[in-house]
Amino acid sequence: MSNQKVIKNLKSFSTAAERFEGSHVLCPGCAHSIIVREVLNATNDNLIVSASTGCLEVCTAIYPNTSWDCSWIHIGFENASTAVAGAEAMNKALRNKGRISADTPQPKFVTFAGDGATYDIGFQWISGCFERGHDMMYVCLDNEVYANTGGQRSSSTPIGASATTSPAGSTSYGEKKNKKDIVAIMAAHGAPYVAQVAPNKWKDMVAKIQRGFDTKGPVFINAMSACTTEWKFQPHQTIEVSDLAVDSLVFPLYEIVDGTELNITYRPKNIVPVRDYLAIQPRFKHLFTPQYEYLLDEWQKRVDEKWVYLQKREEARV
Amino acid sequence: MNKSIKDKGWDELELGAVLFSFNNTVNYTMAEVLPEDRDYAETNSKNAYVGDWRVFKPVFNAELCIDCQFCWIFCPDTSIISRDKVMQGIDYDHCKGCGICVEVCPTNPKSLLMFNEHEKNEDALTQWPEKSKKGE
Amino acid sequence: MNKKIMELNEIEVWDGNMANSQALRQADVDVVAAYPITPSTPTVENYATMHANGYIDGEFVMVESEHAAMSGCVGASAAGGRVATATSSQGLALMIEVLYQASGMRTPIVLCLVNRALAAPLNVNGDHSDLYLTRDSGWISLDAFSPQEAYDITLMSFKIAEHKDVRLPVISNQDGFMTSHTAQNVKPLSDEVANKFVGEYLQVNAMLDFSRPVTHGVQTEHDWHFEHKAKQHAALMGSFKVIQETFDEFEKISGRKYKMVESYGMDGAEVAIVCLGSTYESAMLAVDQLREEGIKVGIVAPRVFRPFPLEEVAVALQNVKAVACMDRSAPGGTVGALYNEVAGALFNTPARPVLTNLIYGLGGRDMTINELKNIFRNLIKDANNGKLTGKIQTLIGVRGPELSFYEQ
Numbered sequence: 001m002s003n004q005k006v007i008k009n010l011k012s013f014s015t016a017a018e019r020f021e022g023s024h025v026l027c028p029g030c031a032h033s034i035i036v037r038e039v040l041n042a043t044n045d046n047l048i049v050s051a052s053t054g055c056l057e058v059c060t061a062i063y064p065n066t067s068w069d070c071s072w073i074h075i076g077f078e079n080a081s082t083a084v085a086g087a088e089a090m091n092k093a094l095r096n097k098g099r100i101s102a103d104t105p106q107p108k109f110v111t112f113a114g115d116g117a118t119y120d121i122g123f124q125w126i127s128g129c130f131e132r133g134h135d136m137m138y139v140c141l142d143n144e145v146y147a148n149t150g151g152q153r154s155s156s157t158p159i160g161a162s163a164t165t166s167p168a169g170s171t172s173y174g175e176k177k178n179k180k181d182i183v184a185i186m187a188a189h190g191a192p193y194v195a196q197v198a199p200n201k202w203k204d205m206v207a208k209i210q211r212g213f214d215t216k217g218p219v220f221i222n223a224m225s226a227c228t229t230e231w232k233f234q235p236h237q238t239i240e241v242s243d244l245a246v247d248s249l250v251f252p253l254y255e256i257v258d259g260t261e262l263n264i265t266y267r268p269k270n271i272v273p274v275r276d277y278l279a280i281q282p283r284f285k286h287l288f289t290p291q292y293e294y295l296l297d298e299w300q301k302r303v304d305e306k307w308v309y310l311q312k313r314e315e316a317r318v
Numbered sequence: 319m320n321k322s323i324k325d326k327g328w329d330e331l332e333l334g335a336v337l338f339s340f341n342n343t344v345n346y347t348m349a350e351v352l353p354e355d356r357d358y359a360e361t362n363s364k365n366a367y368v369g370d371w372r373v374f375k376p377v378f379n380a381e382l383c384i385d386c387q388f389c390w391i392f393c394p395d396t397s398i399i400s401r402d403k404v405m406q407g408i409d410y411d412h413c414k415g416c417g418i419c420v421e422v423c424p425t426n427p428k429s430l431l432m433f434n435e436h437e438k439n440e441d442a443l444t445q446w447p448e449k450s451k452k453g454e
Numbered sequence: 455m456n457k458k459i460m461e462l463n464e465i466e467v468w469d470g471n472m473a474n475s476q477a478l479r480q481a482d483v484d485v486v487a488a489y490p491i492t493p494s495t496p497t498v499e500n501y502a503t504m505h506a507n508g509y510i511d512g513e514f515v516m517v518e519s520e521h522a523a524m525s526g527c528v529g530a531s532a533a534g535g536r537v538a539t540a541t542s543s544q545g546l547a548l549m550i551e552v553l554y555q556a557s558g559m560r561t562p563i564v565l566c567l568v569n570r571a572l573a574a575p576l577n578v579n580g581d582h583s584d585l586y587l588t589r590d591s592g593w594i595s596l597d598a599f600s601p602q603e604a605y606d607i608t609l610m611s612f613k614i615a616e617h618k619d620v621r622l623p624v625i626s627n628q629d630g631f632m633t634s635h636t637a638q639n640v641k642p643l644s645d646e647v648a649n650k651f652v653g654e655y656l657q658v659n660a661m662l663d664f665s666r667p668v669t670h671g672v673q674t675e676h677d678w679h680f681e682h683k684a685k686q687h688a689a690l691m692g693s694f695k696v697i698q699e700t701f702d703e704f705e706k707i708s709g710r711k712y713k714m715v716e717s718y719g720m721d722g723a724e725v726a727i728v729c730l731g732s733t734y735e736s737a738m739l740a741v742d743q744l745r746e747e748g749i750k751v752g753i754v755a756p757r758v759f760r761p762f763p764l765e766e767v768a769v770a771l772q773n774v775k776a777v778a779c780m781d782r783s784a785p786g787g788t789v790g791a792l793y794n795e796v797a798g799a800l801f802n803t804p805a806r807p808v809l810t811n812l813i814y815g816l817g818g819r820d821m822t823i824n825e826l827k828n829i830f831r832n833l834i835k836d837a838n839n840g841k842l843t844g845k846i847q848t849l850i851g852v853r854g855p856e857l858s859f860y861e862q
Contacts (some may be wrong), residue, residue, distance in 0.1 A: 010388070022412025069348055128517055174380070331681055339669065
């Protein structure tokens, strides 16, 4: 049980002493840093953080500047999870051997990685870490493309999105495949806690982060990260896009405990049509042409089906 | 110790290209000590400047602000300064002018508005719009 | 030191893998993150068995791939403790990017590399392909020719890696199967003596030291990258001093003397071969047998492959009239690594022996004492003629028409 700080409301949350500094070189309006700030401010514990190669890493640790007020490591693209797992193992070893005294409070081990690193190139590494049961939290910053290299598709890119390696054109509507269900896959590892969060719903997110920090074992958090540069909306619209994502249920907010107990944690008062979420992002603008507009209905259908599924699973407690 | 990192040759740099966040030993819980009480290293990005990214800047109107802290939490650049639950203002060294703070501000009229970078804040405050009515 | 001590005999019968495992145990490694691959697997299996029987206090993490093994090692090392792993061939190839990352990040990891051929075709036997693949990775690389040497060198690797003036990862090489699976007499140090020799781990920029938050593994642009690579290279080149000191200190406690460049029979030798690994020991017998016939031949082997002891190799080869550089790795379209290093070493000296490159022993093909004697005899011929008999590079021991390249 950590010395969990109590966050009653946003005003009390705002008294947090930041550990993620400004003058990183992330894009104006980038959701990554909103997410990182929420995660780091949710705890007072010492932290060891790792990041995969990607926007966050490149923009916050570019020599000679670091934006991290806690210890931090980047090794490569695939292995951010394993980096922190190694640190977690060392912490265990040094405590067992008495080289770190038992009164030293336990630090928290956190990995931040993009969807490219999580869904694709680093998947084996995360799977290994979760199978081994390291006491760590893995936060996927999901902007649905390889943003740092200019917006190539990943297996998180949703169907119909135009990415640079799955561009929309006269004979293509962009990404042909459906987004991989990473939360289900990680829950299937038997992880004690997995959840989907969005930074605009800060209360939901912070509650889940705190729960994750309080959980022994590997925790997976999929954080929606609306990307102004690659989704092509204006920088000031980041929160608006995130609101549309969760209110249209394109990005439902839920958690799965011990792989079986699914809880929907946000039920929009008014469910917004999926097309409103898609319409605000130029990466989907070709779906609003006669040639491809049938996909809008398919999108709505899929989102509706997923929502029904989530509710059924929540009820069935399996 | 006092030599700027920019003037250091390969032999004087820290091995492994590691960077320290602070100058001296931290013997406190970092998360409980406010930034103004920390001894940031030269290599902490807090000491860098990205204000020149801006074309437009947010201007803060303290009289209208209700201290809801939306701008604080949704700022990607840790540039909204809040102390003791009260909004202090903008950190213009780190603000990139993304405009999220203005977007999420719930007051009417807003307590934060974007103005041209060259506009003086005092002048901007005199140009504040009136409360907008429903449907406007 | 581990809480439970293992009482060892004055002479043990260990293969190279067990020699590794015992050295790792005595070194009191804090985290071993490993993955099995032939022929290094027993290093890890023996370690697991010792761990399961309470002889090892550190953490033992069996990861899901070799890349993950080295990644976990880097994370653990940056966190601040003693770290080691073992692999071969394909596993080494898979983790190669992490080797570069580890050395760039100056994490003093020890890698027990049991040298095995690289596919394709797939081959589990011993050759130096994987050793050669690590050439530019920025690791210190030491070569053991026997199980005794594997034990000694793996122990010394920690001391060298963790030294405050080095802080670089070290590879402890040995031939797959020929050394790793051949049991020989090994004189171990006692747990206490070995552990005292290796010493306590020196923490540098440890992430677990919360009094000094540190950022590891940054990105550098064109304006900073070169300085850091230069610094890394300087440390690698500067490690000669620490390596020699470690050899000297080891000699005091064990009576066994290690040199940057090993040599045998070089006193008055007319010709020499340069080689690595267990070939050295076979060649020693060839040298002795030829000397009985009055033919004076010698062997030179860089014990320290990286940093490459250019000057010592040049000194060792100044007085011979012909040299065969024997490379146990597919040369990939040019002369072999040892040929290049030796030629580079000799070029700025007066010595101009006839220099030939022999590619041999790939995929575990045996190099017999008789074959070595023939090589020496051919070198004598070259020496007497003052020039190469054939071409510069020959692949020897291959069935089919002769395969030689590069006219003199």
